[in-house]
Amino acid sequence: MPELPEVETIARQLRRVVVGKRIADFTSLWHRVSEPMPASLFAARLAGHRIVGVGRRGKLVVLELDGAEALIVSLRMTGRLLFERDGGAADPYTRAVVRFDDGSLLRFADTRKFGRMAVVDLEELSGEGGGAKTPLHRSLGIEPLSRRFTTRRLAELLRRRSRAAIKPLLLDQRAIAGIGNIYAIEALWRARLHPLRTAGSLRPAEAARLHEAIRWVLRKGIRFGGASRRDYRDARGERGRMQREFTVYDRAGEPCPRCGRAIVRTVVGGRGTFHCPRCQRAPAS
Ligand SMILES: [Zn+2]
Structure with missing residues (x-):
């Protein structure tokens, strides 16, 4: 199960390749990946947004969008977030695809299907011990590599x-x-x-x-x-x-x-x- 160092590694790699890209569309191949939001609504909320940064909060990958929102990804047990420049090869465990307007894509593959995605307001992620805003980040505590963790x-x-x-x-x-x-x-x-x-x-x-x-x-x-x-x-x-x-x-x-x-x-x-x-x-x- 990916922990902080694994998620941080993914976030740093993605930062180099997806920042500045505009989301063309979102395809869900597993209806629960975006629950409780229906995939069509989820896609509508993402389309046309540009990725302005990639970070991490706890074990969540945080793709910052223009408009102070974020697409957050919980990898849970077996989730993988793969960047593919040219559309990539077929993967039978693909649960969702974020396609960018230059033809590259971000594939969310997950054999055991515990991983989830959500769109949230960016500021919800910054506090610690915040309320239950989405199913993915109920009350996250302090970041152990932050300056505040003394x-x-x-x-x-x-x-x-x-x-x-x-x-x-x-x-x-x-x-x-x-x-x-x-x-x-x-x-x-x-x-x-x-x-x-x-x-x-x-x-x-x-x-x-x-x-x-x-x-x-x-x-x-x-x-x-x-x-x-x-x-x-x-x-x-x-x-x-x-x-x-x-x-x-x-x-x-x-x-x-x-x-x-x-x-x-x-x-x-x-x-x-x-x-x-x-x-x-x-x-x-
Ligand atoms: Zn010993």
């Missing part, structure tokens, strides 16, 4: 949610936007924190380590073009390279790169989790 802000969050286990808290998009299972696992290993530690039990030095680790793993993920396990592909249809860099994710039984102890797999909050039992000491209870 150690102090993280410490405040840990205090406010003091009883929450740290790993599920990192995955809560209403708290911090963009972190998923892979980068939460890697950040906790780097910060030497057990996934079941409660947020309120972290000492200031540990909170500072976690803050550093979150930003470090996300930036590294972006640098390596995201992680491809099964489905993720960037906007050019290519795999990322971050999967080779995992320290503990999907490495049960392999030695911890820091201390050599075998990495173990557990389940926390319903999600498979990997940690080093020596570097990441379990809480006492």
Whole structure:
């Protein structure tokens, strides 16, 4: 499932190729891709608009349109957003196509059909903890790579949610936007924190380590073009390279790169989790 680094990679690639293009038409091949808006209405809302920027909010790709609107795309499990200069080859998993007036197109392919698109007012995306405006971005929390995400802000969050286990808290998009299972696992290993530690039990030095680790793993993920396990592909249809860099994710039984102890797999909050039992000491209870 694409997380912040994967979505950021796609957004950066698209920025280079679609900014300035005018949307000629939108075709839906899966009626739920634009729900609750009917595809015909969705197409009418997009047609004639120019793309003026491409960004990211949490795990959403944000295509900024003239008129202070945005086409936002949630890739969910298996969504791919592919830019094709010359119309491209047929793809049986195509769910929607945004065609530009120069003949190039943006294809939304999605094998499992969980991905969605929506058109929103741009300003709805800028705030944090905003209301439920569309089904795609209910109350997104702070951006972890933004300047506003300071150690102090993280410490405040840990205090406010003091009883929450740290790993599920990192995955809560209403708290911090963009972190998923892979980068939460890697950040906790780097910060030497057990996934079941409660947020309120972290000492200031540990909170500072976690803050550093979150930003470090996300930036590294972006640098390596995201992680491809099964489905993720960037906007050019290519795999990322971050999967080779995992320290503990999907490495049960392999030695911890820091201390050599075998990495173990557990389940926390319903999600498979990997940690080093020596570097990441379990809480006492
Ligand atoms: Zn270790």
